[in-house]
Amino acid sequence: MKTILHLTSSARGEQSHSTNLGLAIIKRLEEQEQVIAIETWDLVQNPPPLYSSEMIQSFYVAPDQPNYDSIPTLAYANRVVDKVKEADIIVISTPTYNFTVSAHLKAWVDQLVRMGVTYTYDEKGSRVGLITQKKVYLAIASGGIQPAGIVQDYLADYLKAVLKAYVGITAVVTYRIEGTAFPNFSPDYAGIVENFQ
Numbered sequence: 001m002k003t004i005l006h007l008t009s010s011a012r013g014e015q016s017h018s019t020n021l022g023l024a025i026i027k028r029l030e031e032q033e034q035v036i037a038i039e040t041w042d043l044v045q046n047p048p049p050l051y052s053s054e055m056i057q058s059f060y061v062a063p064d065q066p067n068y069d070s071i072p073t074l075a076y077a078n079r080v081v082d083k084v085k086e087a088d089i090i091v092i093s094t095p096t097y098n099f100t101v102s103a104h105l106k107a108w109v110d111q112l113v114r115m116g117v118t119y120t121y122d123e124k125g126s127r128v129g130l131i132t133q134k135k136v137y138l139a140i141a142s143g144g145i146q147p148a149g150i151v152q153d154y155l156a157d158y159l160k161a162v163l164k165a166y167v168g169i170t171a172v173v174t175y176r177i178e179g180t181a182f183p184n185f186s187p188d189y190a191g192i193v194e195n196f197q
Contacts, residue, residue, distance in 0.1 A: 001033075001034045001035070001036040002029070002033045002034065002035050002036065002088040002089055003035070003036055003037045003038075003039070003086060003087050003088050003089070004026060004029060004035060004037070004038045004039070004087060004088070004089045004090070004091060005039050005041065005083055005084065005086070005087035005089070005090045005091070006022055006023075006026060006038060006039065006040045006041065006090075006091045006093065007041050007043060007090065007091070007092045007093065007105070007108065008022065008040060008041070008042050008043065008044070008093045009043045009044065009092075009093065009094045009095070009101065009102040009104045009105040009108070010044065010093065010094070010095045010102065010141070011044050011102075012095075016093070016095070016141070017095070017141035017177050017180045017187055018093040018094050018095050018139050018140060018141035018177070019093045019139075020187065020189055021093065021139040021140075021141060021175060021176075021177050021187075021189050021192060021193075022091045022092075022093035022137075022139035023189070024139075024189035024190055024192065024193050025091050025137045025139055025175060025193055025196075026038060026091055028193050028196040029089060029091075032196070033089075039083070039087075041083065043102075043104035043105060043107075043108050044104055047104055047107065048076055048080070048104065048107035048108045048110070048111045049073075049076055049107070049111070050107055050110075051110060052073070054073050055073040055074075058071045058073040058074050059074070059077070059114050059115070060115065062116055063116050063117055076111055077111040077112070077114060080108060080111045080112050081112065081114070081117055081118065081131075084112065084131060084134070084167070085131060087134065088134065088135070089134070089135050089136075089137070090134060090135070090136045090137070090169075091136075091137045091139060092105070092136060092137070092138050092139065092159065093139040093141075094138070094139070094140055094141075094155070095140075095141050095142070096140060096141065096142035096143070096155055099154040099155065100154050100155050100158060101155055101158070101159065109159075109162055112166075112167065113162065113166040113167070117130070118130055118131055118166055118167045118168070119165070119166045119167065119168065127165055127166070128168070129164065129165070129166065129167045129168020129169065130167075130168055131167050131168050131169065132168040132169065132170075134169045134171070135169075135171040135172075135173070136159075136163060136169055136171065136172045136173070137172075137173050137174075137175065138156055138159060138172060138173070138174040138175065139175055139177075140155060140156060140174060140175070140176045140177070141176070141177045141178075141180055142176070142177075142178050142179075142180065143179070143180050143181030143182075144178065144179065144181065145178045145179045146176075146178065156172075156174045159172070160172050173197050175192055175193055176192070177189070177192055
């Protein structure tokens with residue numbers, strides 16, 4: 001039995017192609033797994049706070065310090081970490097804005113990544129993620145279409161790198177819906193996830 005956390009980050013609401021692609025992924029998961037809970041976290045409706053000087057300072061307080069859990073500027077960040085830890089599978093729905101994720105999702109990532117909480121360093125000075133054994137599905141929407149043979153995938157590569165280096169999650173599968181800004185575009189979410197992994 002699995003629990004799924006679905007992060008949505010598009011301001012388009014129910015019209016969002018990335019959100020609907022994420023829902024198609026979840027439908028396939030429900031067909032394959034005994035899902036016990038699905039929690040949707042709309043980052044537009046419940047936006048992460050942006051960094052402040054006070055928040056940055058609190059992020060570097062060691063978790064074993066007294067009253068750590070009651071630091072006000074860590075409240076949202078603690079909830080982010082708790083939800084990631086509770087989930088077996090995380091579906092991240094994001095539109096593509098200027099080659100990368102939405103500002104809402106970037107702010108969520110900034111709340112997630114914390115020294116001593118999601119990553120640490122071993123005796124050799126190598127970074128080690130502390131939250132493992134999770135699977136992530138990326139549901140990415142873009143108005144354009146990636147050129148054939150593209151070398152740099154700024155959005156997916158960025159999320160994969162952050163999740164691996166600063167969290168410990170290496171099982172990441174990407175699905176895309178492209179050309180959403182083209183005239184007469186008609187989405188086929190089920191077709192995109194037909195060969196589901």
